[in-house]
Amino acid sequence: MTQTAIIVGAGLGGLAAARGLEAAGWQVRVLESAQEARALGAGITVTGNGLAALDELGVGDAVRERAVRALPEGILTDQGSPLQQQLQADSSAVHAIHRATLHEILRGDREIETGMRVVSGTDASGGGRASVTIEHGAADPDSSDARSERERRKDRARGTKLGRRIHRALEPGDEPIDRKAESRASKAQVRAVEDARFETLEADLVVGADGIDSAVRQALWPKARTDYSGATAWLGVVQAEADSPAGPRMYLGRGAEFGMEPIDGGRVYWWGMSFARMGRRADDEIVAALAQFDDWAPEVRDHIAATPQAGIIRRDLFSLATRLRSYHRPGVVLVGDAAHAMLPTLGQGGNASFEDAATLGILLGDHSLDQALLEYDRERVARTQRFMTISERLARTNTRMRNPLLVAARNGLLNLTPELATEIAGDWMLAWHSPRHTS
Numbered sequence: 027m028t029q030t031a032i033i034v035g036a037g038l039g040g041l042a043a044a045r046g047l048e049a050a051g052w053q054v055r056v057l058e059s060a061q062e063a064r065a066l067g068a069g070i071t072v073t074g075n076g077l078a079a080l081d082e083l084g085v086g087d088a089v090r091e092r093a094v095r096a097l098p099e100g101i102l103t104d105q106g107s108p109l110q111q112q113l114q115a116d117s118s119a120v121h122a123i124h125r126a127t128l129h130e131i132l133r134g135d136r137e138i139e140t141g142m143r144v145v146s147g148t149d150a151s152g153g154g155r156a157s158v159t160i161e162h163g164a165a166d167p168d169s170s171d172a173r174s175e176r177e178r179r180k181d182r183a184r185g186t187k188l189g190r191r192i193h194r195a196l197e198p199g200d201e202p203i204d205r206k207a208e209s210r211a212s213k214a215q216v217r218a219v220e221d222a223r224f225e226t227l228e229a230d231l232v233v234g235a236d237g238i239d240s241a242v243r244q245a246l247w248p249k250a251r252t253d254y255s256g257a258t259a260w261l262g263v264v265q266a267e268a269d270s271p272a273g274p275r276m277y278l279g280r281g282a283e284f285g286m287e288p289i290d291g292g293r294v295y296w297w298g299m300s301f302a303r304m305g306r307r308a309d310d311e312i313v314a315a316l317a318q319f320d321d322w323a324p325e326v327r328d329h330i331a332a333t334p335q336a337g338i339i340r341r342d343l344f345s346l347a348t349r350l351r352s353y354h355r356p357g358v359v360l361v362g363d364a365a366h367a368m369l370p371t372l373g374q375g376g377n378a379s380f381e382d383a384a385t386l387g388i389l390l391g392d393h394s395l396d397q398a399l400l401e402y403d404r405e406r407v408a409r410t411q412r413f414m415t416i417s418e419r420l421a422r423t424n425t426r427m428r429n430p431l432l433v434a435a436r437n438g439l440l441n442l443t444p445e446l447a448t449e450i451a452g453d454w455m456l457a458w459h460s461p462r463h464t465s
């Protein structure tokens with residue numbers, strides 16, 4: 027009998043997982059909380075390991091065809107003087123691509139069930155199947171109506187609490203409505219809860235691909251915590267200019283880094299990260315980014331200034347502070363940021379999610395479900411947590427390094443952390459070994 031999976035989240039990791047599972051003969055449903063399935067963000071760098079996993083998922087050539095392949099240009103000071111030449115080995119070439127293009131490739135003609143916000147989940151430890159509970163009609167926190175939805179929720183805070191109780195009473199075997207809760211709720215509150223419409227769906231496997239704030243993880247790994255990195259990021263995409271780089275280039279300054287690289291469509295993706303208090307927002311983020319990188323090399327300012335007003339994105343950077351010992355529970359598995367959200371300093375979060383997806387697909391094709399999930403941990407936990415550790419250490423030498431003396435020492439040597447450089451340059455990182463070849 028065909029086994030069924032529910033994939034929670036239609037980001038890059040969820041769409042990649044859908045491909046992996048289907049290749050293993052599973053029947054897949056992809057649920058997405060947003061009203062429209064889309065890629066948030068600007069560009070993404072796919073490294074050799076990620077591309078190998080995308081090959082396994084059947085889309086490597088489509089990515090090669092559309093992405094810009096380039097060798098990293100190296101690291102410069104904030105004024106544009108060379109600090110470190112990047113490795114020019116062919117294996118260090120990257121494929122840079124707009125996220126929307128990659129999302130489109132991974133999605134293909136797949137149907138995504140949008141407007142399906144998962145609010146909780148259960149594993150299969152009670153003998154039944156794993157399940158997720160959907161709240162239909164909940165607003166997507168990233169959409170333009172998010173503020174009004176948040177305010178609406180605040181206004182009916184008490185109603186929401188009652189809503190949860192009423193919702194719990196809708197579990198199988200319960201009275202359809204918790205009468206006690208209902209009697210204390212106003213008619214409007216009960217209506218608000220009913221409008222939200224909860225529904226429970228079961229499957230042989232639930233894949234939590236719902237990002238750093240994963241509802242699946244919160245339900246089954248409730249102690250896991252995320253952490254603010256102390257840095258914010260501005261991201262943008264512009265048409266390439268005469269002073270645009272031919273490959274990924276990074277500038278390091280005091281408590282900040284700036285990077286840019288060519289992507290598909292004759293465009294350049296740029297990102298600027300800097301030390302900042304959490305939650306700060308400006309009326310005009312282009313002005314704010316220009317102020318942050320005001321005295322940097324002219325091409326840095328040019329690229330920010332060329333960004334269309336509606337095209338700049340600002341995101342505070344978080345990571346998963348808790349290292350999960352296992353990425354699975356009976357009938358439930360986490361992939362991508364839900365399992366191992368890391369800081370973007372190493373550029374491996376997305377690549378790791380492609381590896382997760384390809385690994386999971388191969389293991390599910392070769393083993394029973396329980397065995398596959400055990401093997402998945404063996405393949406994924408140590409490797410992805412090594413990525414997390416290095417990303418964290420890199421953050422210390424860029425956005426968290428604000429002392430001018432240390433910055434000067436870093437710039438003078440850039441081998442201030444030789445172990446770190448060796449780790450990053452090591453073949454282990456850019457080589458993903460498919461379990462197909464090791465089993």
Ligand SMILES: Cc1cc2nc3c(=O)[nH]c(=O)nc-3n(C[C@H](O)[C@H](O)[C@H](O)COP(=O)(O)OP(=O)(O)OC[C@H]3O[C@@H](n4cnc5c(N)ncnc54)[C@H](O)[C@@H]3O)c2cc1C
Pocket residue numbers: 034035036037038039040057058059060069070071072142143144145235236237238239240241259261297341343361362363364370373374375376377378379
């Ligand atoms: C500034 C920046 C630059 C980066 N650069 C790179 C890079 O160059 N290379 C690289 O490899 N990685 C990079 N990363 C990391 C990479 O973006 C992430 O690791 C990757 O996008 C994670 O994909 P995901 O599918 O796991 O999660 P997400 O992309 O967060 O997708 C989760 C999906 O689940 C949906 N969802 C969330 N909650 C629910 C719910 N309750 N119910 C249903 N659906 C839900 C969301 O709407 C979303 O569609 C970068 C990250 C940042 C912040």
